[in-house]
Amino acid sequence: DENLHPELWSPSKKMWTLYSHLGNTTAGSLLLSSPKIKSYTNPILPPVIQHVPRSIPTPDWSLSTPEVTQEPYKTRGQLEAEISELRKQLLLTHQNVAVQDQIIEEANAMMVFQNMGLRKTNEALHQQEEKTKTDRSRLFKGKVQCLSSDEFQQAVEEMEAEKSTKAAGKEAKKVERQHRKQMKEEIEKEWAQMKQCHAVEVEAWSTKCSELTAGGAKKKDLLPKPKLGKKLQVPAADDDEED
Template sequence: MKACWQRAIVEFESKVMRDVSKAEFLTVWAPAYLEAFDESTTRAAFKVMGIIPFNPNFVTAEQMKPSEATSTRGEFPMPQPSPVRAITNSMRLHPPTRFDLSPSNIASSSNLASSSPPQTPSRRRSWDEMENIDPVLWSPSKKIRTLYAHLGSTSTGSLLLSSPKIKSYDTSIIAPVIQHVPRSIKAPDWTLLASDGAEEGYKSRNQLENEIAALQKQLALARQNVVVRDNIIGEANTTMIFQNVGLKKMKEALHQQEEKAATDRARLFKGRAQVLSSDEFTNQVKDMNTAKKLKDAGKEAKRVARERKKELREELEKEWAQMKERHVAAVEIWSQECSELLAAKTKKKDLPPKPKLGKKPQIPVKEDDEDDLEDEVIDDGDV
């Protein structure tokens, strides 16, 4: 059909030397359609669909199964978004230490500040150092910085850490991924837990060895299921962390939008509780004061310009009034002169022309007059 349609267009354009118009579309398309869909092409199309010749086995039993919602549900592991992978990698690179997991350190966590300074570990294996590292060295703030570093390396996650305004087309909402244990990983045989060895009586060594082997096999399956479920839970928790960061960012943007019209002063932060003692804040205060001075100076210059324009307008109005008075006097003199000439038998075509008033004087129009008018309206609104 595409080849016939393209050939018909080329023939039409070469014949009339112009493109196909809307009124001529059907005239060109109908012959191409009749040429393309003949008996052979129609039979070939129906043959693919199992109609001509009739083929009841055209759709297989596998294709007749109901479709699965693979976009929101799938077997582990599903490909996670880049921010989720970044947070997951951060959690895997820096897992909780033994100090974090040990109950004995919970009571003594408040005394960490007054404890003696820790010594740098040496001559230890890397895994042992990571598991036994002192929480004072691996502080929560360092964990957060590491997490932010991983999150900032992604394009979507970097938007949550930056200060620019959030826009709807820049902020994508991650679809939830619901995962379950793959069917390829078999579940353990939990019926072994219900068996009572005391009722079975004496067992031979061979029976005990077989039972131990079966238990080890089922324990390996249980461990495999636990590992997969832990990974699924970890990715789900990571998704919740990322969504929580996104909701916090959106709430700040909404709060900033609500408080935008509360004052005409520039807002250096997004409201809510902030620490305002950094060099960045002081520099922003200086920039804000400088911009305010420049704005006030510009307003004063525009006010002087408006006053000059007002004085010029008053002078032009006075000049216009004088022009009209002179024109009225000139018309009276002209009327009297015309009456005398008509009395002297002078033809009307030979009468002198009537005096013209002339155009009203106007203020020279500048390109920035409209901007001045807008600024005047804004200044009046500020007052």
């Protein structure tokens, strides 16, 4: 929007605008989509090295540090010529800065685009690395196997034994979780009784202290306040295996 104040045009808004425009392109929509990309659909942009065009002359930076002359003063014509030259060089400087700002903006946009591509590639690699091996892939290993061979039968038996071991381990953990749950319920019940008894003892202690204080007893001679015992804790256990 031309009427939008420049200070309100924040980097985050520029980023969302870039994403919006990328979503309307074929290559950009692949980077913004959730499905995993493939090698032939992943656009890889070659780096573009840009410079200020030669058609825009470089300012004469020597004018920023004028030479010390022996002339006591300058004529009006000399001053006007110097001012004119400074204006000319200032205009060239403005043109150079504008072009460099444009180059930086385009380079930043390319970095964002390349970063999105790298993230999608990293996701694809991660999914490939974390892919769970199926029984078929473990048995055949991508090769032709003889189903009646001793090696194949041994592989089947090992896989079945591994499944049985995992199932037994899961069942044992299930029993352990149930046991820990029962222990926790019993501890909570006992803890509630302890707090209730402690409240009764504190009330009786408070009444007794009031009677002794009324009888002239000193505070240091009063009975100590009953203490609440420590709550039992369920023993720590290994992390449960995720199903």
